[in-house]
Amino acid sequence: MLSSRVNNNSCRRNFVFYFFCSLLCGSLFATKLSSNEYDGYEYYTYRNSIELRVQNFGQAVKLFDWLDKITLTESGEKLIDSIVNSSYSLLIHHSRSAYISAGVTGADISDNLINGVGASAYIKFFLDMDDRGSHCVLAMNGRDYIEYTALQNLYHELVHAKHKMRGSWLYFDSEGQAIREENVFRQEWAKYRFQKAPVLRYDESDDNPLILNQNGRCIPLT
Numbered sequence: 001m002l003s004s005r006v007n008n009n010s011c012r013r014n015f016v017f018y019f020f021c022s023l024l025c026g027s028l029f030a031t032k033l034s035s036n037e038y039d040g041y042e043y044y045t046y047r048n049s050i051e052l053r054v055q056n057f058g059q060a061v062k063l064f065d066w067l068d069k070i071t072l073t074e075s076g077e078k079l080i081d082s083i084v085n086s087s088y089s090l091l092i093h094h095s096r097s098a099y100i101s102a103g104v105t106g107a108d109i110s111d112n113l114i115n116g117v118g119a120s121a122y123i124k125f126f127l128d129m130d131d132r133g134s135h136c137v138l139a140m141n142g143r144d145y146i147e148y149t150a151l152q153n154l155y156h157e158l159v160h161a162k163h164k165m166r167g168s169w170l171y172f173d174s175e176g177q178a179i180r181e182e183n184v185f186r187q188e189w190a191k192y193r194f195q196k197a198p199v200l201r202y203d204e205s206d207d208n209p210l211i212l213n214q215n216g217r218c219i220p221l222t
């Protein structure tokens with residue numbers, strides 16, 4: 001009897017905490033885990049599975065918002081489901097170093113990334129970028145540079161992570177693999193927003209990324 005009351009109370013407490021965190025974060029899938037006074041980071045989970053490590057609450061809110069928006073599309077919902085239902089963990093964490101390349105996805109290198117077994121992965125993401133993103137990428141025509149919003153950037157990194165976690169990573173064409181799926185998202189997102197068909201991204205590795213300056217112009221990274 002006592003234990004059931006304790007459990008009920010603790011359930012209620014958890015629910016109330018979860019509810020308010022969701023309210024504050026603006027996401028029904030967000031839960032705050034802890035603040036670690038030793039390393040100075042805050043930890044959250046998304047859908048009780050994807051671990052987020054951020055420097056402050058503002059970064060967490062931004063990330064929850066981008067993840068929620070990704071799931072508004074069919075491909076995004078499948079992508080997040082595939083990650084959440086994998087046997088491995090994903091950590092997304094803020095990193096200043098990711099500013100240079102927009103985002104970086106990694107995992108321990110082994111055959112498991114390509115043989116269907118999979119492995120845990122991480123995404124380093126520059127969470128201080130705004131919604132416009134921090135970079136520009138090459139358009140399908142191989143000549144013009146187009147937007148690479150924070151949403152598209154995060155989606156792209158999540159595709160890398162999914163394939164590493166599922167063991168379906170294409171070692172020799174990992175960029176092409178991520179860009180082709182990113183292009184599907186670009187189309188679905190435009191449709192969702194009732195926007196005209198978007199210019200798609202060139203599906204080969206872009207060796208010369210341009211950054212987006214404060215005036216919204218694509219300029220070489222110096």
Ligand SMILES: [Zn+2]
Binds near residue numbers: 156160174175178
């Ligand atoms: Zn990539």
